[in-house]
Structures are given as C-alpha cells and as structure tokens.
Amino acid sequence: NAGVTQTPKFQVLKTGQSMTLQCAQDMNHEYMSWYRQDPGMGLRLIHYSVGAGITDQGEVPNGYNVSRSTTEDFPLRLLSAAPSQTSVYFCASITTGDPGYTFGSGTRLTVV
C-alpha cells in the first residue's frame, strides 16, 4: 500500500510552459483533492473530485485544470506556468468514514 504518490518531487518550469503534476492513490478512495502551499501559509484548495468523471473548483482554481478518468489518478495541469504558481503542491485522498485526508509528499514547483 503506497498511499498517495506524487510525481515529480521537484520541477523547474519557464514562464509559459505547461506541465502535468501526477497524483495516484492505491487505497480505492473516491475523494481526491489538490492543494498549494506557499511559504508561511496554510494549504489552499485548488480543485477536488468526488469520484471518477466528477471534478469541481476549490478556492484558487485559476490557471489549473484537472480530470479524473479513473478512481486512482487525479492529475493537475498547469496550462501556461506563471511565477505566481511557484509553490509546493499536495494531493490528498479520503474515503467515507476516514477521519482525515491522506496527503502525498508534495511536488515543489519553481516557475522562472
């Protein structure tokens, strides 16, 4: 049981480039979400999904797209990277009855 796996762990992008942050969970959790964490801040919700084929926006969705074609995977796409998207990104999942979300170890993204 690997839990929530995020790849890559580190990434440097140039402004305007696009990329996909991968998130996979092997716990058969129906609910998944993406957060960003800026220095000295708490995590802010970007997008979330309540099941395969269903996604919705969180607090800070602009500049990001998501899809959920399978229960296991929930990729986050940056369409045109901007320096303001420099952050640490966390993916999390949960199932009904669980006391709290399980988080991945994060992807540290720098946009130059």
Place this chain on the structure above:
Amino acid sequence: GESVGLHLPTLSVQEGDNSIINCAYSNSASDYFIWYKQESGKGPQFIIDIRSNMDKRQGQRVTVLLNKTVKHLSLQIAATQPGDSAVYFCAENRGGGADGLTFGKGTHLIIQP
C-alpha cells in the same frame, strides 16, 4: 477571507512540558475540524479530529478542545517531545468531507531541550 486561522505563528516550549496550540474559525456552520502535523519537507499528517457535537476528544498524548460559543479550538500535546517539532494546522471540512479542506496558516512548534 480565511475561514480558519491560528493565533500564533511560532510556539516555543521546553521538552517535557505541555503544548497548547490555538485556532479560531469564523464559520459558525462548520461541523468538523481536523488537526494536522507537517514536518519539514513532508505532507500534512492527520493527528486528531472533532465534530461540532463534541467539546473534547482525546488521543494518544493529544487532546482537542472545541468551544463553539467563541468559535475556538485548541490542540494540547502532553509531555512534548523533540519529535513533536513541526508546523501544526487546524482545518475544517468545506462540506460533507468530500469537498476538500480549509486550512489555517499554521503554528510552528519549537521544542527547547
């Protein structure tokens, strides 16, 4: 605006003492709160949760208190150990547990030897 927040960015305690970390929330309709611990370079780790129909919940060395009258919750850590050094966040469910979490800014707990 932010729904949940913490009163202090840094808390320094002596090893062996008890630690109390505070959190204020603004949404009186919030019904579920969670405390997370985040160590450097890692993702948040679940510590303990509490529902709004409870005032207190205890775990191993940790206790969460909820005061709905003043919209305040606290995390108490007994006999603080070096391994407790981390940033602690309170978070609230946005709705039904499926819609993600709203986090406060966090308190950095520093353990003095």
